[in-house]
Amino acid sequence: MRIVVLTGAGISAESGLSTFRDEGGLWEGHDPMTVATPEAFEDDPDLVHRFYDQRRAALGRVRPNAAHEALARLGKALGADLYLVTQNVDDLHERAGSPHVHHMHGRLRAALCQACGTSHDWHEPLSHRPPCPRCLRTTLRPDVVWFGEVPYGMYDIHEALWECDLFVSIGTSGLVYPAAAFVHLAAGRTLELNLEASVGADGFDDVREGPATEIVPRWVDEVLG
Ligand code: BJW
Numbered sequence: 001m002r003i004v005v006l007t008g009a010g011i012s013a014e015s016g017l018s019t020f021r022d023e024g025g026l027w028e029g030h031d032p033m034t035v036a037t038p039e040a041f042e043d044d045p046d047l048v049h050r051f052y053d054q055r056r057a058a059l060g061r062v063r064p065n066a067a068h069e070a071l072a073r074l075g076k077a078l079g080a081d082l083y084l085v086t087q088n089v090d091d092l093h094e095r096a097g098s099p100h101v102h103h104m105h106g107r108l109r110a111a112l113c114q115a116c117g118t119s120h121d122w123h124e125p126l127s128h129r130p131p132c133p134r135c136l137r138t139t140l141r142p143d144v145v146w147f148g149e150v151p152y153g154m155y156d157i158h159e160a161l162w163e164c165d166l167f168v169s170i171g172t173s174g175l176v177y178p179a180a181a182f183v184h185l186a187a188g189r190t191l192e193l194n195l196e197a198s199v200g201a202d203g204f205d206d207v208r209e210g211p212a213t214e215i216v217p218r219w220v221d222e223v224l225g
Helices: 038-043 045-059 066-081 092-096 154-163 179-185 212-224
Strands: 003-007 082-086 106-113 119-121 140-144 166-170 189-194 206-209
Touching (some): 003 066, 003 154, 003 179, 038 045, 045 106, 066 082, 066 092, 166 179, 166 212, 206 212
Parallel strands (some): 003 082, 003 166, 166 189, 189 206
Antiparallel strands (some): 106 140
Protein backbone atom coordinates (compact mmCIF):
# COMPACT_ATOMS: atom_id res chain seq x y z
CA MET A 1 0.00 0.00 0.00
CA ARG A 2 1.43 3.38 -1.03
CA ILE A 3 0.83 6.08 1.57
CA VAL A 4 1.43 9.83 1.42
CA VAL A 5 1.58 11.56 4.81
CA LEU A 6 1.45 15.36 5.08
CA THR A 7 2.35 16.89 8.44
CA GLY A 8 1.84 20.39 9.82
CA ALA A 9 2.67 22.36 12.95
CA GLY A 10 0.22 20.32 15.07
CA ILE A 11 2.49 17.27 15.03
CA SER A 12 5.26 19.25 16.75
CA ALA A 13 2.98 21.10 19.20
CA GLU A 14 3.36 18.50 21.95
CA SER A 15 7.14 18.72 21.56
CA GLY A 16 6.81 22.37 22.64
CA LEU A 17 6.94 24.20 19.28
CA SER A 18 4.16 26.76 18.73
CA THR A 19 1.73 26.32 15.88
CA PHE A 20 0.99 29.34 13.69
CA ARG A 21 -2.70 29.91 14.13
CA ASP A 22 -3.70 28.30 17.44
CA GLU A 23 -4.15 30.39 20.57
CA GLY A 24 -0.81 31.68 21.87
CA GLY A 25 0.64 31.74 18.35
CA LEU A 26 1.77 35.36 18.67
CA TRP A 27 5.46 36.21 18.60
CA GLU A 28 6.77 39.48 20.14
CA GLY A 29 3.29 40.88 19.54
CA HIS A 30 3.39 40.02 15.81
CA ASP A 31 1.18 37.67 13.91
CA PRO A 32 3.77 35.16 12.64
CA MET A 33 2.10 35.33 9.25
CA THR A 34 3.16 38.95 8.85
CA VAL A 35 6.84 37.99 9.11
CA ALA A 36 6.58 35.02 6.75
CA THR A 37 6.68 37.06 3.55
CA PRO A 38 9.47 38.31 1.26
CA GLU A 39 8.05 41.84 1.70
CA ALA A 40 8.48 41.65 5.48
CA PHE A 41 12.10 40.53 5.00
CA GLU A 42 12.75 43.43 2.63
CA ASP A 43 11.10 45.97 4.95
CA ASP A 44 12.58 44.80 8.24
CA PRO A 45 15.24 42.08 7.85
CA ASP A 46 16.33 42.44 11.51
CA LEU A 47 12.85 41.54 12.75
CA VAL A 48 12.54 38.57 10.41
CA HIS A 49 16.04 37.28 11.22
CA ARG A 50 15.23 37.55 14.94
CA PHE A 51 12.03 35.54 14.46
CA TYR A 52 13.87 32.71 12.69
CA ASP A 53 16.97 32.86 14.93
CA GLN A 54 14.74 32.34 17.98
CA ARG A 55 12.93 29.43 16.35
CA ARG A 56 16.22 27.84 15.18
CA ALA A 57 17.62 28.13 18.72
CA ALA A 58 14.42 26.58 20.14
CA LEU A 59 15.05 23.42 18.11
CA GLY A 60 17.94 22.62 20.44
CA ARG A 61 15.55 22.57 23.41
CA VAL A 62 12.89 20.23 22.03
CA ARG A 63 12.67 16.56 21.18
CA PRO A 64 10.62 14.47 18.78
CA ASN A 65 7.42 13.11 20.31
CA ALA A 66 5.52 9.82 20.01
CA ALA A 67 3.86 10.95 16.76
CA HIS A 68 7.18 11.65 15.00
CA GLU A 69 8.50 8.34 16.34
CA ALA A 70 5.48 6.41 15.06
CA LEU A 71 5.93 7.87 11.56
CA ALA A 72 9.62 6.94 11.65
CA ARG A 73 8.60 3.38 12.50
CA LEU A 74 6.16 3.41 9.58
CA GLY A 75 8.84 4.77 7.24
CA LYS A 76 11.28 2.04 8.17
CA ALA A 77 8.62 -0.64 7.67
CA LEU A 78 7.22 0.66 4.35
CA GLY A 79 10.40 1.99 2.75
CA ALA A 80 9.61 3.70 -0.58
CA ASP A 81 5.89 3.04 -0.07
CA LEU A 82 5.73 5.90 2.44
CA TYR A 83 6.12 9.43 1.08
CA LEU A 84 6.45 11.81 4.04
CA VAL A 85 6.03 15.47 3.18
CA THR A 86 6.06 18.12 5.88
CA GLN A 87 5.16 21.79 5.91
CA ASN A 88 7.24 22.10 9.07
CA VAL A 89 10.66 23.70 9.01
CA ASP A 90 11.76 21.88 12.19
CA ASP A 91 13.89 18.73 12.02
CA LEU A 92 11.90 16.53 14.42
CA HIS A 93 10.99 13.91 11.78
CA GLU A 94 14.68 13.41 10.96
CA ARG A 95 15.65 13.30 14.63
CA ALA A 96 12.95 10.67 15.27
CA GLY A 97 14.58 8.54 12.56
CA SER A 98 12.34 9.03 9.50
CA PRO A 99 14.43 7.84 6.56
CA HIS A 100 13.14 10.35 3.95
CA VAL A 101 11.48 13.68 4.63
CA HIS A 102 10.39 16.18 2.00
CA HIS A 103 10.42 19.70 3.48
CA MET A 104 8.10 21.55 1.13
CA HIS A 105 8.42 24.83 3.11
CA GLY A 106 12.18 24.52 3.62
CA ARG A 107 14.22 24.04 6.78
CA LEU A 108 15.12 26.24 9.75
CA ARG A 109 18.55 24.65 9.84
CA ALA A 110 19.42 25.84 6.33
CA ALA A 111 20.45 29.25 4.97
CA LEU A 112 19.98 30.31 1.37
CA CYS A 113 22.31 32.81 -0.29
CA GLN A 114 20.25 35.31 -2.26
CA ALA A 115 23.32 36.21 -4.35
CA CYS A 116 24.70 32.82 -5.48
CA GLY A 117 21.64 30.63 -4.75
CA THR A 118 23.52 28.09 -2.61
CA SER A 119 21.72 26.44 0.30
CA HIS A 120 23.93 25.67 3.29
CA ASP A 121 23.22 23.57 6.38
CA TRP A 122 23.07 26.24 9.07
CA HIS A 123 22.77 25.99 12.86
CA GLU A 124 23.85 29.50 13.92
CA PRO A 125 21.99 32.83 14.05
CA LEU A 126 21.75 34.92 10.88
CA SER A 127 20.97 38.28 12.56
CA HIS A 128 24.62 39.34 12.60
CA ARG A 129 24.79 38.83 8.80
CA PRO A 130 27.47 36.13 8.46
CA PRO A 131 28.98 35.78 4.96
CA CYS A 132 27.90 33.07 2.56
CA PRO A 133 30.57 30.31 2.80
CA ARG A 134 30.59 30.08 -1.00
CA CYS A 135 30.51 33.65 -2.38
CA LEU A 136 31.32 35.54 0.86
CA ARG A 137 28.52 38.05 0.40
CA THR A 138 26.32 38.88 3.39
CA THR A 139 23.15 37.89 1.58
CA LEU A 140 21.99 34.85 3.54
CA ARG A 141 18.32 34.36 4.43
CA PRO A 142 16.50 31.50 6.16
CA ASP A 143 15.94 28.75 3.57
CA VAL A 144 12.20 28.66 4.15
CA VAL A 145 9.26 29.22 1.79
CA TRP A 146 7.31 32.41 2.41
CA PHE A 147 3.91 33.44 1.03
CA GLY A 148 4.16 34.13 -2.69
CA GLU A 149 7.12 31.77 -3.11
CA VAL A 150 6.93 28.35 -4.72
CA PRO A 151 7.22 25.39 -2.30
CA TYR A 152 10.01 22.89 -2.89
CA GLY A 153 9.56 19.77 -5.01
CA MET A 154 5.95 20.21 -6.08
CA TYR A 155 6.30 17.83 -9.03
CA ASP A 156 7.45 14.95 -6.80
CA ILE A 157 4.61 15.59 -4.37
CA HIS A 158 1.99 15.59 -7.13
CA GLU A 159 3.38 12.37 -8.55
CA ALA A 160 3.21 10.69 -5.12
CA LEU A 161 -0.38 11.90 -4.64
CA TRP A 162 -1.49 10.68 -8.05
CA GLU A 163 -0.10 7.21 -7.26
CA CYS A 164 -1.11 6.79 -3.62
CA ASP A 165 -3.63 4.39 -2.10
CA LEU A 166 -4.00 6.51 1.04
CA PHE A 167 -3.37 10.17 1.87
CA VAL A 168 -3.12 11.16 5.53
CA SER A 169 -3.01 14.78 6.72
CA ILE A 170 -1.74 15.29 10.27
CA GLY A 171 -1.93 18.45 12.42
CA THR A 172 -2.45 21.08 9.75
CA SER A 173 -5.16 23.72 9.59
CA GLY A 174 -5.74 23.35 5.85
CA LEU A 175 -5.57 27.12 5.42
CA VAL A 176 -2.36 27.33 3.40
CA TYR A 177 -2.11 26.34 -0.27
CA PRO A 178 -0.93 24.33 -2.11
CA ALA A 179 -0.83 21.83 0.81
CA ALA A 180 -4.52 22.47 1.54
CA ALA A 181 -5.42 21.11 -1.90
CA PHE A 182 -3.48 17.82 -1.63
CA VAL A 183 -6.61 16.04 -0.36
CA HIS A 184 -8.28 16.77 -3.70
CA LEU A 185 -5.32 15.47 -5.74
CA ALA A 186 -4.91 12.18 -3.91
CA ALA A 187 -5.83 9.12 -5.95
CA GLY A 188 -6.65 6.95 -2.94
CA ARG A 189 -8.68 7.26 0.26
CA THR A 190 -8.06 10.23 2.51
CA LEU A 191 -7.79 10.57 6.29
CA GLU A 192 -7.35 13.59 8.53
CA LEU A 193 -5.74 13.25 11.99
CA ASN A 194 -6.05 16.50 13.95
CA LEU A 195 -6.70 17.81 17.44
CA GLU A 196 -9.99 19.06 16.02
CA ALA A 197 -11.40 18.80 12.51
CA SER A 198 -9.85 21.40 10.20
CA VAL A 199 -11.75 23.76 7.89
CA GLY A 200 -11.11 21.33 5.05
CA ALA A 201 -12.27 18.24 6.97
CA ASP A 202 -15.33 17.77 4.74
CA GLY A 203 -13.01 16.93 1.86
CA PHE A 204 -11.64 13.83 3.65
CA ASP A 205 -13.16 10.34 3.64
CA ASP A 206 -12.42 9.95 7.37
CA VAL A 207 -11.48 12.30 10.22
CA ARG A 208 -10.09 11.30 13.61
CA GLU A 209 -9.74 13.88 16.35
CA GLY A 210 -7.27 13.92 19.24
CA PRO A 211 -3.71 14.87 20.18
CA ALA A 212 -1.14 13.70 17.65
CA THR A 213 0.86 11.77 20.28
CA GLU A 214 -2.18 9.54 20.82
CA ILE A 215 -3.90 9.22 17.45
CA VAL A 216 -0.83 8.93 15.21
CA PRO A 217 0.78 5.94 17.01
CA ARG A 218 -2.66 4.27 17.14
CA TRP A 219 -3.12 4.71 13.38
CA VAL A 220 0.42 3.48 12.64
CA ASP A 221 -0.21 0.37 14.77
CA GLU A 222 -3.32 -0.32 12.69
CA VAL A 223 -1.44 0.02 9.40
CA LEU A 224 1.40 -2.24 10.55
CA GLY A 225 -1.07 -4.73 11.98
C1 BJW B 1 -2.79 19.59 16.61
C2 BJW B 1 -2.26 19.63 17.88
C3 BJW B 1 -1.96 18.41 18.45
C4 BJW B 1 -2.59 21.67 17.28
N1 BJW B 1 -2.20 17.26 17.78
N2 BJW B 1 -3.04 18.44 15.97
C5 BJW B 1 -5.16 29.19 -3.46
C6 BJW B 1 -6.19 29.83 -2.80
C7 BJW B 1 -5.90 30.89 -1.95
C8 BJW B 1 -4.61 31.33 -1.74
C9 BJW B 1 -3.58 30.69 -2.39
C10 BJW B 1 -3.86 29.64 -3.23
N3 BJW B 1 -2.68 29.20 -3.72
C11 BJW B 1 -1.68 29.94 -3.21
C12 BJW B 1 -2.19 30.86 -2.39
C13 BJW B 1 -1.40 31.87 -1.64
C14 BJW B 1 -0.74 31.37 -0.40
C15 BJW B 1 -1.81 30.90 0.59
O1 BJW B 1 -2.04 29.73 0.81
N4 BJW B 1 -2.46 31.85 1.25
C16 BJW B 1 -3.47 31.51 2.26
C17 BJW B 1 -3.18 32.29 3.53
C18 BJW B 1 -4.84 31.71 1.69
N5 BJW B 1 0.22 30.29 -0.64
C19 BJW B 1 1.47 30.53 -1.04
O2 BJW B 1 1.86 31.67 -1.25
C20 BJW B 1 2.37 29.34 -1.25
N6 BJW B 1 2.99 29.42 -2.54
C21 BJW B 1 2.32 29.16 -3.64
O3 BJW B 1 1.15 28.82 -3.65
O4 BJW B 1 3.09 29.26 -4.79
C22 BJW B 1 2.44 29.06 -6.07
C23 BJW B 1 2.68 27.67 -6.59
C24 BJW B 1 2.33 26.55 -5.86
C25 BJW B 1 2.53 25.27 -6.38
C26 BJW B 1 3.08 25.13 -7.63
C27 BJW B 1 3.45 26.25 -8.36
C28 BJW B 1 3.23 27.53 -7.85
C29 BJW B 1 3.52 29.34 -0.24
C30 BJW B 1 3.05 29.09 1.14
C31 BJW B 1 4.23 29.20 2.13
C32 BJW B 1 3.78 29.05 3.56
N7 BJW B 1 4.87 29.37 4.43
C33 BJW B 1 4.70 29.20 5.86
C34 BJW B 1 5.98 29.75 6.57
C35 BJW B 1 7.14 28.77 6.40
C36 BJW B 1 8.34 29.17 7.19
C37 BJW B 1 8.05 29.21 8.68
O5 BJW B 1 7.80 28.16 9.30
O6 BJW B 1 8.08 30.32 9.24
O7 BJW B 1 4.50 27.82 6.19
S1 BJW B 1 3.23 30.00 6.52
C38 BJW B 1 2.88 28.75 7.73
O8 BJW B 1 1.63 28.08 7.42
C39 BJW B 1 4.00 27.70 7.54
C40 BJW B 1 3.22 26.42 7.73
O9 BJW B 1 3.95 25.34 7.16
C41 BJW B 1 1.91 26.72 7.05
C42 BJW B 1 0.80 25.82 7.45
O10 BJW B 1 0.52 25.93 8.83
P1 BJW B 1 0.01 24.66 9.64
O11 BJW B 1 1.08 23.68 9.74
O12 BJW B 1 -1.28 24.20 9.08
O13 BJW B 1 -0.18 25.29 11.12
P2 BJW B 1 -1.47 25.99 11.75
O14 BJW B 1 -1.02 26.73 12.95
O15 BJW B 1 -2.24 26.76 10.76
O16 BJW B 1 -2.40 24.79 12.20
C43 BJW B 1 -2.02 23.92 13.26
C44 BJW B 1 -2.96 22.73 13.25
O17 BJW B 1 -2.48 21.81 14.20
C45 BJW B 1 -4.41 23.05 13.60
O18 BJW B 1 -5.27 22.43 12.67
C46 BJW B 1 -4.59 22.42 14.99
O19 BJW B 1 -5.90 21.88 15.20
C47 BJW B 1 -3.58 21.31 14.95
N8 BJW B 1 -3.05 20.92 16.25
N9 BJW B 1 -2.17 20.95 18.29
C48 BJW B 1 -2.78 17.34 16.55
N10 BJW B 1 -1.44 18.32 19.72
